[in-house]
Amino acid sequence: MTTGSPNSERRPDGAALFIAAILAVIAAIIIWQTSQMRVPPIQARVGPTVFPYIIAGGLALLSVGTLISAWRGSFPPREKDNYGPMLWIVGGLIGQILLLSTAGFSIATGVLFALTAKGFGRGPLWVSLPIGIAFSFIVWFLFSRGLQLSLPAGPLERLIP
Amino acid sequence: MDTFALLAQGLMAAMAPMNLVYALIGVTLGTAVGVLPGIGPALTVALLLPVTYRLDPAGSLIMFAGIYYGGMYGGSTTSILLNTPGESASIVTALEGNKMARKGRGGPALATAAIGSFVAGLLATLGLAFIAPWVVKFALSFGPADYFALMVLAFITVSAAFGDSALRGITALFIGLGLGIIGIDLQTGQARLAFGVPDLFDGIEVTTLAVALFAIGETLKIASSPSQLKEEILAVKGSVWMTVEDWKRSWVPWLRGTAIGFPIGAMPAGGADVASFLSYSAERSFAKKPEEFGHGAIEGVAGPEAANNASAAGTLVPLLTLGLPTTATAAIMLAGFQQFGLQPGPLLFANNAPLVWSLIASLLIANFMLLVLNLPLIGLWVKLLTIPKPWLYAGILTFATLGTLGANGAMSMQVFGIRFSFELVLLLAFGILGYALRRFSYPIAPVVVGLILGPMAEQQLRRALAISQGDPGILIGSPVAIVLYSVAILALVLPMIMRMRGKGGALAQLASDED
Numbered sequence: 001m002t003t004g005s006p007n008s009e010r011r012p013d014g015a016a017l018f019i020a021a022i023l024a025v026i027a028a029i030i031i032w033q034t035s036q037m038r039v040p041p042i043q044a045r046v047g048p049t050v051f052p053y054i055i056a057g058g059l060a061l062l063s064v065g066t067l068i069s070a071w072r073g074s075f076p077p078r079e080k081d082n083y084g085p086m087l088w089i090v091g092g093l094i095g096q097i098l099l100l101s102t103a104g105f106s107i108a109t110g111v112l113f114a115l116t117a118k119g120f121g122r123g124p125l126w127v128s129l130p131i132g133i134a135f136s137f138i139v140w141f142l143f144s145r146g147l148q149l150s151l152p153a154g155p156l157e158r159l160i161p
Numbered sequence: 162m163d164t165f166a167l168l169a170q171g172l173m174a175a176m177a178p179m180n181l182v183y184a185l186i187g188v189t190l191g192t193a194v195g196v197l198p199g200i201g202p203a204l205t206v207a208l209l210l211p212v213t214y215r216l217d218p219a220g221s222l223i224m225f226a227g228i229y230y231g232g233m234y235g236g237s238t239t240s241i242l243l244n245t246p247g248e249s250a251s252i253v254t255a256l257e258g259n260k261m262a263r264k265g266r267g268g269p270a271l272a273t274a275a276i277g278s279f280v281a282g283l284l285a286t287l288g289l290a291f292i293a294p295w296v297v298k299f300a301l302s303f304g305p306a307d308y309f310a311l312m313v314l315a316f317i318t319v320s321a322a323f324g325d326s327a328l329r330g331i332t333a334l335f336i337g338l339g340l341g342i343i344g345i346d347l348q349t350g351q352a353r354l355a356f357g358v359p360d361l362f363d364g365i366e367v368t369t370l371a372v373a374l375f376a377i378g379e380t381l382k383i384a385s386s387p388s389q390l391k392e393e394i395l396a397v398k399g400s401v402w403m404t405v406e407d408w409k410r411s412w413v414p415w416l417r418g419t420a421i422g423f424p425i426g427a428m429p430a431g432g433a434d435v436a437s438f439l440s441y442s443a444e445r446s447f448a449k450k451p452e453e454f455g456h457g458a459i460e461g462v463a464g465p466e467a468a469n470n471a472s473a474a475g476t477l478v479p480l481l482t483l484g485l486p487t488t489a490t491a492a493i494m495l496a497g498f499q500q501f502g503l504q505p506g507p508l509l510f511a512n513n514a515p516l517v518w519s520l521i522a523s524l525l526i527a528n529f530m531l532l533v534l535n536l537p538l539i540g541l542w543v544k545l546l547t548i549p550k551p552w553l554y555a556g557i558l559t560f561a562t563l564g565t566l567g568a569n570g571a572m573s574m575q576v577f578g579i580r581f582s583f584e585l586v587l588l589l590a591f592g593i594l595g596y597a598l599r600r601f602s603y604p605i606a607p608v609v610v611g612l613i614l615g616p617m618a619e620q621q622l623r624r625a626l627a628i629s630q631g632d633p634g635i636l637i638g639s640p641v642a643i644v645l646y647s648v649a650i651l652a653l654v655l656p657m658i659m660r661m662r663g664k665g666g667a668l669a670q671l672a673s674d675e676d
Contacts, residue, residue, distance in 0.1 A: 019601065023332065026339060033354050040349075046626035048346040048353060051619040055338050062332045069328055076325070076602045085384035086596070089558070093377070093589045096562060101572045101580040109562060113555040119384045122551030136559060148215050149567040 016070030023063035030056040088119035104154015109136035168290050171518030175526050180223050184523050187224035188530045191231020196238050196542045203489040204375040205232035207368050208560050211567040218501040223523040225497055230527045233473050237274040237466050238542050253441045257461030264457050269403045273411045274466040275535045281419040281467035282528040285474035288423050290521050296482040300507040305624035306636050310645035312618040315485055320607040322652045329603045337611020340365050360573055360583040367496035367613050369565055373588045374605050376561040378595020380554045411463040414444050418467030426475020440468035481505050489606040492613045
């Protein structure tokens with residue numbers, strides 16, 4: 001469904017159908033995992049499996065509800081999103097995760113900073129990357145020295161004894 | 162000891178020089194972060210939680226109180242000077258406040274918001290101090306079944322009563338409840354839904370989820386949205402001071418807003434946004450010059466801002482006395498308590514009275530500090546509004562990942578020889594979830610509340626069933642529980658009927674997406 005497509009047009013909303021399917025899969029996973037638990041008979045009645053089954057039951061019902069809602073096209077209209085900027089930001093987060101243990105907080109977070117700025121259309125990277133690294137380094141210094149937060153150190157951080 | 166003596170004792174403790182410093186840091190940071198566009202009180206509190214990690218419980222909670230109130234203040238500045246409010250509770254403020262700013266009356270708009278917030282914060286915090294002991298006395302007689310009923314009621318009001326769809330609200334709630342199952346079951350020591358990942362044994366951190374949904378989800382949504390709003394920051398022209406007429410037109414709305422906001426916050430009936438919306442419609446119908454509404458009526462800023470703050474203080478009633486968070490912000494505050502092994506509720510009042518009362522007293526102090534800080538520093542806050550979007554969101558993500566690393570930075574996973582932090586992977590995954598929820602108009606707050614309240618509800622449910630030896634009849638075995646379930650059913654069914662009869666528009670405007 002793209003922007004402004006009227007609800008009267010009774011075409012099932014594909015994305016909403018997908019959400020219904022995901023909810024059903026989550027319910028199935030919870031039921032499957034919970035059924036694998038070995039519960040001592042003494043706890044069988046009000047043990048650790050009761051609540052997960054209730055949640056899974058609820059999710060299954062909600063999946064049906066979402067299915068009906070998708071069929072009637074009653075999800076609110078939404079605009080077509082641009083995925084390009086999103087990919088820059090997700091890329092920045094992944095880059096930070098992979099770099100942290102070797103390059104340290106400042107460099108890894110500088111990469112996140114620069115790629116996020118890029119996602120919002122600010123570049124070029126050779127300008128924003130140094131800005132990001134410098135900014136992250138100041139943040140690292142304030143929080144790890146000032147507030148004793150343990151943040152991963154790398155070559156840059158080791159320059160400060 | 163009576164309330165006065167306890168409050169006086171709390172004030173003495175909160176006035177200790179070090180605690181005043183903590184409160185001052187709290188309100189300054191809270192306002193500075195709360196002013197940033199796109200950051201509401203829930204995210205402000207979640208982002209700043211790591212700052213309080215290394216303090217003692219009392220100092221940390223005092224700073225936290227400052228952050229909470231500061232975040233609420235900051236949001237109103239954003240919505241008056243910028244037409245895109247940072248928190249949903251301030252959307253209503255933007256209606257009239259932004260119009261006033263456009264007419265060059267931004268100064269008085271900010272002043273009436275600040276003084277109104279102060280008046281409301283003062284009265285509502287005093288209300289909290291006097292009502293809390295009564296609620297505690299009542300709550301001490303609650304059995305597990307009553308607590309379970311209370312939590313069911315909170316689940317319904319948070320997820321289904323407001324917003325444009327009960328289906329999407331309850332779905333969001335159940336996503337949170339499902340995430341809450343993950344981890345070791347405290348009563349039997351068995352792992353549930355952990356898939357053998359050791360990092361999941363302790364369950365999902367509320368702060369990780371909240372920061373991911375609010376900060377990363379919001380950043381992704383804004384970045385990908387094709388209709389980038391053109392934002393225009395309005396300069397504060399002329400005098401900041403209110404004229405005599407402004408005062409005359411403001412003081413009744415302040416009091417009326419407080420009277421509307423405090424009960425709504427205190428009664429688990431929804432967040433601050435509900436209160437400010439109701440206050441706005443009340444002011445419009447009481448106004449002597451209704452034609453000014455929509456063109457910058459000062460009553461439309463004074464009332465909702467007071468209601469907004471009164472309800473923020475009201476939310477602390479169920480949180481402190483019952484351990485019941487009814488907004489995303491309260492859920493994160495509960496997590497803040499839990500990091501010190503403190504469980505808010507009637508027992509905290511009984512066993513740790515000095516701590517609770519110094520927290521309440523520091524709310525009063527934070528409120529005074531904000532009044533003194535806010536207006537003179539307005540120029541500085543306006544500067545913060547002018548940070549360009551790319552740098553702003555890059556900075557938000559820096560602090561979002563910093564907080565997560567500070568809470569749990571263990572590089573516990575390894576793939577192809579690269580060690581990485583599992584917590585950051587969760588942050589990314591929940592961030593994408595947050596984007597998807599926003600994209601399909603699911604509310605965010607029920608997910609956060611479900612995560613923290615789900616395990617508590619389960620504990621009460623199992624306790625009740627253990628007492629009755631498995632007979633579910635105990636759940637409706639007390640008058641308190643029956644009343645609570647009846648209210649819950651009403652809160653679920655009435656809005657559904659309203660939506661069916663085409664009156665859903667008003668409810669949709671009350672949608673809680675921020676706190």
